[in-house]
Amino acid sequence: MGVKVFDFRLKNALQTEKIWYNNLTNIVKDGRLCMQELLDSFVFYMAGARESSQNTVVSYKRDILKYIEYLRENGIFKISQTDRMTVVTYLLQMKKSGKAPATVSRSLAAIRAFYSYVIASGEKIKDPTANIIAPPADKKQPGFLTAQETERLLSEPNITETKGIRDKAMLELLYATGIKVSEIIELTMDDINLKQGFLRCRTATHERVVPVGKAAVSAVKQYLDKARPRLVFDDGIKYLFLNRSGTKMSRQGFWKILKGYGKSAGIKKAITPYAIRHSFAMHLLQNGADLEAIRQLLGHNEISSTQVYSKIMDARLKEVYEKAHPRA
Template sequence: MKEYINQFLLYEKNLKKATSNTLLSFQRDLIKMADFFEIQGIVDVKKVNDTQMNAYMLYLEKNNFATATISRFVSSIKSFFSYLMKERIIDSEPTYMMKAPKVIKKAPDILSVEKIDKLLSQPDISKPKGIRDKAMLELLYATGIRVSELVNLKISSINLQMGFLTCNDNEKERIIPFGNHAKQAILQYIKNARLYFVKDTNNDIFFTNCSGSLMSRQGFWKIIKGYGIKAGIEEEITPHTLRHSFAAHLVQNGADLRSVQEMLGHSDISTTTQIYAKLASGKIREVYSNSHPRG
């Protein structure tokens, strides 16, 4: 079964142009399914039927996986078996009865400007690690980029003079500006800390771990979580919290949703609208009340 999973991933990468995050998600979800069936003695993908798929769904529910996680599993599995049908590897579709559980979307976690300031002031900038962490946090909040984009950022992607960085997602390039706070933090990192971590001058990765290697997403999650605790912030803080806060603060201060969509890298503006429309409507009401003669 895992051989076909690898073929499916190559298909998604080369023909469907799936992003690296999507491919990782597919891989993780499908390997988990394959491991479950392997324990049941099923290693041939052609032997999987709808009854066994239902058994896997029951397993996920009994093990208290989150609704959103199960919904993602279902999507990944359906895509996989649809590919197998298209390639005529299987004769029947075992997932046709599978339905994703309804996911109740909650509002994204957004920190106030005051809490953001408190979080960004936590790194000890008298030490190289603190200088690096400060630059990473400032840049994440200044641009709203994904954590995967942050840890894979190249030196060549940053234009300090003009104050913007370039991100490439699924062959789509987007340019995101950043302000003076992020610029100063980056300059401090380049001058006083980067060479402490990076011994190879040919290494183009901008932020590295303490060994000079590519930092993992999980590694940065631990860093930001630690500073959240240190700042005494009660909300659970993840890199996505800064991404949402970046967008929310822009909208609250009058940015149009189309510009926010482009900076976030959402392919469909409806995604941005669903998340931030309430914030935008609140700002519109405030502008109306302050500007209209009979407001």
């Protein structure tokens, strides 16, 4: 059975990388597509032709593996044996097991992309995910720190030590720019310009320039002068922030560092990189920045993603008014 080229980008990839063709043709066995090998090929396609982020690839693979495990537990070993009811039943089981709507929605997106790949690769089935609507996500307000809590957090690292100097630079930069943890750990030495006061965030499809404030510039400069040289074991490594092994800082490592400082600062709220990002946005809004400027700084594609901060502000103002006004 031949494998169809289903995407212009994939076609170009097939022309330039023979491994693509070998990988796709080898997944065909006994006239059907082997689910596990097809998943491996799909993951390869996501990372290559689609240039999806590492986080997306990892989460999609994990979600589809769980779906395949569910199919096998129910005696389904061929992708052609699945239908709409199969997918709906799986999603309902996720919901009954207590999975959050956002988790169910993400799983549906992964499964839908997987089936799209299956069909385009030559399997003669109808898309069982067609017209399945994702459950509405819980509308939780993003958590953020007050200005006082932020100051306490940023003051926690011990800047007389190499680790503290590095951590101070990371925290100051995170709060000064509002970038994501996945973006800060991917920064290279070429991405930050201390003299001009800006950094460049790049993904597979987007690039944006974000200004860096004086406090963060000073902290990063101290890190580059006094701490990073002590962490470098390989002069060829270009990542800005390094761990004690001299390699790129991991997401898990950064989260652990941040959580530790939140605890030592006595902050009772959940301290996550997203809490710092939300704090960045809220503090800008509270001090007069407009939503469009904040949208661009955060890298949001749609203004609706940024408007949540304005709604929080409106709710807080209403609460203050009702508590303080004598005739409220």
